[in-house]
Amino acid sequence: MNVETLYGLGAAALVGIGLYGLIVLAHPLRKIIAFNVMGSGVFVLFGALAKRGAAAGLHADPVPQALLITAIVVAFAASALAVALIVRLIESTDSASLASDPPDGSRD
Amino acid sequence: MDRLLDLFSIVAIVAGGFFFMAGSVGLLRFPDAYTRLHALTKADNLGLALVVIGLLPQMDSVLAALKLVLVWLLVLLSSAAVSQLIARAARRRERTP
Amino acid sequence: MDEFLLSAAAFVLLMVALGLLRVARGPGYADRMMAAQLLGTGGIGALLLVGAAVGEAAVVDVALTLALLAAFTSIAFVKFMAHKDRPPTSEDDA
Amino acid sequence: MTGNIVSLAIVLLLLALAVWAVVARNAFLAIAGFVAYGLLLSLVWVRLHGVDVALTEAAIGGGLTGAMLIGAVSRLRGTEAAARAERSGAGVHVLALLLSLGVAATLALCVLVLPDPAPTLAPQVAQNLAVTGVGNPITGVLLAFRALDTLLEAIVLVIALIGVWSLAPERFWGGRPGLRHQADPDGILAYFARLLPPLGIVFAVYIFWAGADHPGGKFQSATILAAMWTLVLMAGLADTPRIDHRALRFGIVVGPLVFIAIGVLGLFSAGALLAYPPQWAKPMIVVVEVALLPTLTLVLGLLLAGAPARRGGGA
Numbered sequence: 001m002n003v004e005t006l007y008g009l010g011a012a013a014l015v016g017i018g019l020y021g022l023i024v025l026a027h028p029l030r031k032i033i034a035f036n037v038m039g040s041g042v043f044v045l046f047g048a049l050a051k052r053g054a055a056a057g058l059h060a061d062p063v064p065q066a067l068l069i070t071a072i073v074v075a076f077a078a079s080a081l082a083v084a085l086i087v088r089l090i091e092s093t094d095s096a097s098l099a100s101d102p103p104d105g106s107r108d
Numbered sequence: 109m110d111r112l113l114d115l116f117s118i119v120a121i122v123a124g125g126f127f128f129m130a131g132s133v134g135l136l137r138f139p140d141a142y143t144r145l146h147a148l149t150k151a152d153n154l155g156l157a158l159v160v161i162g163l164l165p166q167m168d169s170v171l172a173a174l175k176l177v178l179v180w181l182l183v184l185l186s187s188a189a190v191s192q193l194i195a196r197a198a199r200r201r202e203r204t205p
Numbered sequence: 206m207d208e209f210l211l212s213a214a215a216f217v218l219l220m221v222a223l224g225l226l227r228v229a230r231g232p233g234y235a236d237r238m239m240a241a242q243l244l245g246t247g248g249i250g251a252l253l254l255v256g257a258a259v260g261e262a263a264v265v266d267v268a269l270t271l272a273l274l275a276a277f278t279s280i281a282f283v284k285f286m287a288h289k290d291r292p293p294t295s296e297d298d299a
Numbered sequence: 300m301t302g303n304i305v306s307l308a309i310v311l312l313l314l315a316l317a318v319w320a321v322v323a324r325n326a327f328l329a330i331a332g333f334v335a336y337g338l339l340l341s342l343v344w345v346r347l348h349g350v351d352v353a354l355t356e357a358a359i360g361g362g363l364t365g366a367m368l369i370g371a372v373s374r375l376r377g378t379e380a381a382a383r384a385e386r387s388g389a390g391v392h393v394l395a396l397l398l399s400l401g402v403a404a405t406l407a408l409c410v411l412v413l414p415d416p417a418p419t420l421a422p423q424v425a426q427n428l429a430v431t432g433v434g435n436p437i438t439g440v441l442l443a444f445r446a447l448d449t450l451l452e453a454i455v456l457v458i459a460l461i462g463v464w465s466l467a468p469e470r471f472w473g474g475r476p477g478l479r480h481q482a483d484p485d486g487i488l489a490y491f492a493r494l495l496p497p498l499g500i501v502f503a504v505y506i507f508w509a510g511a512d513h514p515g516g517k518f519q520s521a522t523i524l525a526a527m528w529t530l531v532l533m534a535g536l537a538d539t540p541r542i543d544h545r546a547l548r549f550g551i552v553v554g555p556l557v558f559i560a561i562g563v564l565g566l567f568s569a570g571a572l573l574a575y576p577p578q579w580a581k582p583m584i585v586v587v588e589v590a591l592l593p594t595l596t597l598v599l600g601l602l603l604a605g606a607p608a609r610r611g612g613g614a
Contacts, residue, residue, distance in 0.1 A: 003306050007347060008410035010310035014317050016403025021321030023395035027382035029326050029371055033333050036364070037317045040340060045406065047347040053419030058436060059348035063420040066440035069355045070452045073518055073595075076359050076367075077459035080602035083371045084463040087605065090378055091468075097381065114206055121213050121254070128217050128247060132224040135243070141235040144227065148239055152246035159217075159250045166206070166257045175265045176253070179272050182498070183246055186276030189491040190242060194279065197286040198235035211301040218308045222315075225335060229319060229328075237331040241365065244338040252342055255305065263350045263514040266506060267341055267357050270523065273499050274362030277526050278334050280488065281366035284480070284533055285327075285373045 008048040014041030028086045028098055032079055039075050043068055113165040120162030127155035141198045149191040153184055207258040214254035221247035238282040245275030306346055313339055326372045326379055334365035350514040351437045354506070358522035366529065367603050370477075432581030434512030441516070442584045446573040450562065453555045453591060456598045460551065464542055467607040473543035476604035480535045492534030499527035507592065517588050521595030528600045539604050547597065554594025558587050 018038025025031050046064050053061025089095075134147025160180045167173040221243060228240045249268045256264025316339060319332035337360030344353035424436050424444065431443040441449050467474070483489065503523040510516030531537050540547050561583055562573040569576045575583045 003303065003346065005410060006303065006306050006310060007343065008413075009407050010314060012403045012406035012410060013314055015406055016399040017314070017317045017321055019402055020395050020399035023398070024392055025321070027326060027375075027379055029368070029375065030321075030329060030382075033326075033329050033368065034321050036333070037320055037336070040336075040360075041317075044340075044343060044347075045410070047344060047349055047352065048410070049413075049417070050349065051347045052413065052417035053421055054348070055419045055421040055425075058421045058425060061417075061419045061421045062424050062436035062440050063445065065349045065352055066437045066445060067448065068349065068352045069437070069441065069516075069518055070448055072352070072355050072359050073522075073599075074452060074455055076364055076599070077456050077602055079364060080367055080605075081459045081462045083367055084466050084606050087371060087374050088466040090374065095378055095381060097378075117206070118209060121210070124250065125213055125216050125220070128220040128250065131246075132220040135224045135227045135239070141233050144236065145239065148224070148242060148246075152243070152250075155217075156246050156250050159213075159253060163253055163257050166210075168262065172262055172265060175269065179249060179253070179265065179268045182269065182272035183249060183275075185494070186272065186279075186491070187242060187246065189487050190276050190279040190283075192487050193283040194235050194238050194242075197238075197283045198233060201234065201286060208301045211305050215301070215305045215308050218305070218312060222308075222312050225312075225316075228331060228335070231328075234327070237328060240331045240335045241338070244335050248338050248342065252345060255342065255345055259345070259348075261345065261348075261350055263509075264345055264353075266509070266514065267345065267350060267353045269502060270354055270357040270506075270519065271338065271341065271361055273495070273502060273523060274358060274526055275338065276491075276495070277362045277530055278365040278369070280491075280530065280533055281369040282331075283488075285369045 004048045004051045007044055007051075011041045011043075011045035011048060014038070014044060017041075026098075028089070029083070032082050032086075036075065036079060039071075043071060046071075117162040117165055120158050124155045124158030124162060127151050127158060131155060142195055145191050145195055145198075149187045153180075153187055156180055156183055210254045210258035214251045214258070217247055217251045217254065221251070234286055238279060238286075241275050241278040241282065245271065245279075249275075309339065309342055309346060313343065326375060330365065330368045330372060333368065334361075337361050337364055351435070351516070351519075354514055354519040355522070358519050358526070362526050363522060363599065363603055366526075370603070370605070430577055430580060431575075431584065433584060435510060435514065435516070437514070438510050438516055438584075442587060443575065443580065446558075446562070446587075449591075450555065450558045450573070453558060453594060456595065456602075457551060457555060460598050460601055463602060463606050465606075471607040471609060473541060474607040474610040475539045475541055476601060476607050477532075477539055478608060479538060480533050484535070488534045489536060492530050492536055496527040496531055499523055499530075503527070507588070510588070511585075517591050517595060521592055522599055524592075524596040525599035525603065528596070529603050532604070539601075542601075542607055550593045550597050551601075552594070554587075554591035557590035561587055 015038050018034050021034030022031055025034055046068055050060045050064035131147050131151030135144050138144045138147055157180055160176050164173050224243045228237055249271050252268050316332050316336040320329050320336055323329035323332055340360050341353040341357040344356055428436055428439045431439045433439050503520040506515040507520035565574040566572050
């Protein structure tokens, strides 16, 4: 198996792991972490595709790689916004519940 | 000459790998957080130093070699500061249950 | 030589994985905070070895970045501990 | 062969850390796993011949993201235990498992049946790179061939920052983000925070300058600068600026503004938005890069600091 396929398959698994966590985990901060795992799986898949595109003396296709750099920075900005939302949610409701009708146990 | 330099690299890197192993074994086997921190920072830094020394002859330019040494110095500086901070934080935690 | 460098990188990575077992097991917070330190040294070692094997000179720059920023994460961890110990400070210091 | 073993080791370790970050008992543990995961990802990029990406990942995934998540976890208070009580039922778990397995399997199948030879834009980039005057193909893509993406990204970052700021309670609007960090002024942290930033700044300038012809560039440089700034803040050596400070706001928007101005200039001088006249390509790219640096540094640092949380005296 060549390196690209190996990382491509690993990336597919990362997306699966992240998606599972995103659905199952209840706490929004944990959801953000799971979402980032899923996102990085997509990035690695993209990176593997870039590596397949090696041609013209370049080791990889620079276009997807440039987009990856953009994507990593934007993913950080999106996570920062999500974290700020959670912090605000906790400060104003004392609960991090995303349910429209929080259970009684969620207030301390 | 090249052979000799390669041999030097191999010896240094193998020694470095040994210290990485020592660090990890210490991290697993030592009884408390302080000794584990000790194993991690001291042994792993020595391991990295030996890997860096081993890689020096493999570098193409003097600048690359200098940067390699700088990597090690930075790691040394930060792990010296951070290990002390972690140990202090752990101690404060022990005192205030 | 390249084969040797790559094997050495794999070995160092294996040792990092071994160390991560401790980080996962804990038991204290201090053990968890060593995660960044462990990859800061071991990960950089593996990175340099792979970089030398592949012949990418710029990998040293990646290692420098990691060396600068691994400490940064560890310090955030320590700050977190200090924060947990102290009662929450008043938010308005005007 | 040995190369494949290294890659296999990296992938297995990466998957193990991903599982850890998802199933860990509490948020703090999950973040410890995720930080290790982020540091390991830069090794993945080196194996995939993306040193530029590795640099970005090392700076953001290995530094900023971890610090941001740790900052968030310290403000969770008791919400974690409550969230555990809210756990979804076994049925949801099974469905989620099936769905994620299905998605992963589909993706894996796609990876296995990718067309050969792979479609690529590398020859086109290599052919036209000389016109831009830069030697690093990725910088060429970011600032010449796909400049619109980069411009919109800078704008998205500024919008994200406005979004974070707008979450401040009414009474703190215009105040200082985050809590004031307190630290022993003679302690090791303060010492470290005095020693490291000068080195970090020199390195950031080097990475910025190297970006024209070698891996590096404004994103990586700005991330390192933002991290150094935050280190100084965490050591209590300086305070975050008030967000209604004029110079600060100017610094935040200068990058997109200069980028747009240069883009419009291209409309007249080269006949298309964001196009550069050939003999001016390099200087114009340099101007855009220099203008983006303060924007990116300030936005990344302030995103890390969070919403304004206190009024803070003086301007």
